[in-house]
Amino acid sequence: MQAETAINLFVKKTGGWVASQLEACTRCGLCATACHYYEATGKPEFAPVWKVELLRRAYEQRFTLVGKAKVAMGIEKPISDDDIKEWSVYDFHGCSMCNKCSFVCPMGIDIASLIGAVRAGITAAGEAPAGLVKKTEVQLATGSPNGATREDYAAWFARTSKEMGKELPVDKKGAHTLLLLTNLEIAGFPNNLVAIAKILDAAKIDWTLSLEARDAFNMGTIIGNGKAMKQLADKVYNTAVDLGVKRVLVSCCGHGYTTLRDKLPNVMGKPLPFEVQHIAELMGVLVRDGKIKLQEGYFANGHTYTFHDSCKIQRAGGIMDEPRLVLRQLAGDSFHEMLPNRKEAICCGGGGGLRAIPEAYDIRMAAFGLKVDQIKKAGADTVVTTCSNCRLQFKEGFEHYKLDTQVTGLAELMSQAIVE
Amino acid sequence: MDWNAFLAFTRGPLFYASLLIFIAGMVYRLVQVAMLGWDKDQSVARGSKAGGVVKSFLKGILILPFIPWIKGAFQKRPIMYIAGGLFHLGLFTVIFLGTPHMLVWKSLLGFGWPTLALPFVDWLAVAAIIGMLVLIVYRRTDAVLRLLSGPAEYLNWLFVFLPMISGYIMTHHLFFRYEVAYSLHMLSVDWMLIWIPFSRISHFMFYFFSRTIRGVEWGKRAVTP
Numbered sequence: 001m002q003a004e005t006a007i008n009l010f011v012k013k014t015g016g017w018v019a020s021q022l023e024a025c026t027r028c029g030l031c032a033t034a035c036h037y038y039e040a041t042g043k044p045e046f047a048p049v050w051k052v053e054l055l056r057r058a059y060e061q062r063f064t065l066v067g068k069a070k071v072a073m074g075i076e077k078p079i080s081d082d083d084i085k086e087w088s089v090y091d092f093h094g095c096s097m098c099n100k101c102s103f104v105c106p107m108g109i110d111i112a113s114l115i116g117a118v119r120a121g122i123t124a125a126g127e128a129p130a131g132l133v134k135k136t137e138v139q140l141a142t143g144s145p146n147g148a149t150r151e152d153y154a155a156w157f158a159r160t161s162k163e164m165g166k167e168l169p170v171d172k173k174g175a176h177t178l179l180l181l182t183n184l185e186i187a188g189f190p191n192n193l194v195a196i197a198k199i200l201d202a203a204k205i206d207w208t209l210s211l212e213a214r215d216a217f218n219m220g221t222i223i224g225n226g227k228a229m230k231q232l233a234d235k236v237y238n239t240a241v242d243l244g245v246k247r248v249l250v251s252c253c254g255h256g257y258t259t260l261r262d263k264l265p266n267v268m269g270k271p272l273p274f275e276v277q278h279i280a281e282l283m284g285v286l287v288r289d290g291k292i293k294l295q296e297g298y299f300a301n302g303h304t305y306t307f308h309d310s311c312k313i314q315r316a317g318g319i320m321d322e323p324r325l326v327l328r329q330l331a332g333d334s335f336h337e338m339l340p341n342r343k344e345a346i347c348c349g350g351g352g353g354l355r356a357i358p359e360a361y362d363i364r365m366a367a368f369g370l371k372v373d374q375i376k377k378a379g380a381d382t383v384v385t386t387c388s389n390c391r392l393q394f395k396e397g398f399e400h401y402k403l404d405t406q407v408t409g410l411a412e413l414m415s416q417a418i419v420e
Numbered sequence: 421m422d423w424n425a426f427l428a429f430t431r432g433p434l435f436y437a438s439l440l441i442f443i444a445g446m447v448y449r450l451v452q453v454a455m456l457g458w459d460k461d462q463s464v465a466r467g468s469k470a471g472g473v474v475k476s477f478l479k480g481i482l483i484l485p486f487i488p489w490i491k492g493a494f495q496k497r498p499i500m501y502i503a504g505g506l507f508h509l510g511l512f513t514v515i516f517l518g519t520p521h522m523l524v525w526k527s528l529l530g531f532g533w534p535t536l537a538l539p540f541v542d543w544l545a546v547a548a549i550i551g552m553l554v555l556i557v558y559r560r561t562d563a564v565l566r567l568l569s570g571p572a573e574y575l576n577w578l579f580v581f582l583p584m585i586s587g588y589i590m591t592h593h594l595f596f597r598y599e600v601a602y603s604l605h606m607l608s609v610d611w612m613l614i615w616i617p618f619s620r621i622s623h624f625m626f627y628f629f630s631r632t633i634r635g636v637e638w639g640k641r642a643v644t645p
Binding site: 014015016017018019020021023024025026027028029030032033034038044045047049050063064065066070075076102104106107108109110261262263265266268269270271272275276315316317318320340343344 | 458620634
């Protein structure tokens with residue numbers, strides 16, 4: 001029975017950490033105000049607290065007297081197979097795990113991580129959206145969710161080397177920094193590699209690419225499959241240890257960064273022997289410490305820029321000041337903030353695997369409408385981001401809304417303005 | 421019926437028995453959650469966990485309840501903030517700073533403290549009662565809250581409302597003879613004490629867990645919780 005598989009996983013996931021947060025919820029519904037999918041659809045089922053409902057029921061019915069009494073008296077039903085199917089829509093189609101809701105919660109409950117547990121249960125029960133299941137299988141087989149192979153990456157590296165007129169380092173033992181890219185860049189904006197290579201070279205960092213650990217993406221994290229997550233993260237871990245690097249630098253992938261930084265050490269049960277850093281942070285640090293000099297106001301050229309805070313890199317990663325430092329130097333007064341921003345920023349709507357779920361297209365575009373409003377109010381014609389997934393959502397969103405607003409990556413802007 | 425004898429029972433043996441059930445029940449809940457196990461976090465911190473916890477509580481205790489309008493969420497659901505805030509403010513003032521309640525604490529703890537003048541406490545009690553009435557109407561009319569509310573939510577509301585309204589009736593000598601109103605107040609308080617460990621009213625205890633966890637998790641990331 002599907003429900004049983006899910007319940008077993010919920011029970012396994014329920015330590016004191018999860019239980020005490022479930023117990024703290026007063027069902028006040030304030031989290032709904034923070035959810036862009038609830039805002040965009042007006043459906044009460046998309047309120048974040050309701051997405052956690054399955055986990056709450058499983059926990060109470062298994063661990064508490066009240067939960068058992070509720071089932072005995074018929075007030076509450078045990079979780080059924082139909083429930084699993086129903087919540088698959090709420091938790092996968094209607095949640096990007098952006099965790100803005102947790103900042104509104106008066107009790108301070110970390111709602112997205114609880115939703116992550118629900119996703120894991122639904123996936124174990126075999127009811128995760130087909131698009132995500134497919135991508136997970138493809139990534140486990142080929143290394144990348146879009147099927148990009150070792151040869152594809154090798155060709156990309158060779159192409160970029162030719163373009164730059166210098167051989168890019170690949171699998172160089174003893175390098176200080178391993179640069180981890182993603183399949184989104186190959187497919188969508190391969191120039192990000194040129195940009196980051198220029199930045200790392202300008203800062204005189206001893207870095208390398210790898211054909212072993214190629215993709216920071218981790219479908220295991222997105223779908224909530226712990227085994228797949230570990231298998232994919234292990235690849236990065238083993239490569240980093242083999243090469244003896246001191247740092248793994250993630251080029252653009254948000255959840256890939258938090259997976260390696262926050263999840264992997266806990267899966268391994270020990271701290272990592274290397275640092276995990278996101279390029280968004282490194283760029284700011286290099287400029288702040290004077291390792292790289294930028295031509296100030298290089299992009300104060302009549303365009304108006306705004307910065308999109310992505311949920312994993314900025315909100316969950318805490319990297320909010322660094323990209324702004326860079327953008328302010330580059331664009332000066334042409335940089336306008338959206339409101340709300342930073343840790344309270346509205347998600348682009350395309351995270352959490354939503355871009356891989358065709359059935360969720362309408363809701364993710366509806367949620368993007370909130371972003372369009374923000375951009376218009378900020379008076380910006382170009383959105384700058386440090387997340388590849390957000391960037392693709394913006395690209396598709398602008399096409400959907402027939403806007404000629406542009407989206408670009410911060411590394412690409414910065415690499416053009418470096419003073420040699 | 422001998423209301424004086426009944427009053428003596430509800431504020432005597434029944435009260436102490438209820439208090440005991442309340443304490444034992446809450447300890448059970450605490451132990452039950454604590455026994456589920458806590459994993460050690462192995463990831464590297466970008467910021468201070470302890471600092472995060474301090475900020476988490478400052479925000480939870482000072483900012484959200486007293487200056488809610490700094491949050492965008494306030495504009496979308498002001499009723500929940502204002503009515504919920506007034507209810508909690510009134511409740512805590514009456515329980516801790518109303519003279520009769522302080523005397524109960526004194527008899528239990530052995531020491532007392534200065535209290536507020538009756539009219540002041542009285543107005544806050546009215547605010548709390550109105551807050552509760554607004555909240556129940558809101559819970560019945562708002563789509564999200566209707567979805568979230570089952571029998572447990574309505575019973576929780578009722579079992580908190582009864583001590584509040586009966587206390588008000590008793591203080592103002594309305595409708596009933598004093599000892600009758602007093603007995604009903606004590607009876608509802610006793611029942612609420614028994615009910616709390618079995619309900620979500622116990623959130624006041626888990627609040628300290630969730631706020632601490634939040635502080636640790638977000639302090640670690642150098643993000644203000």
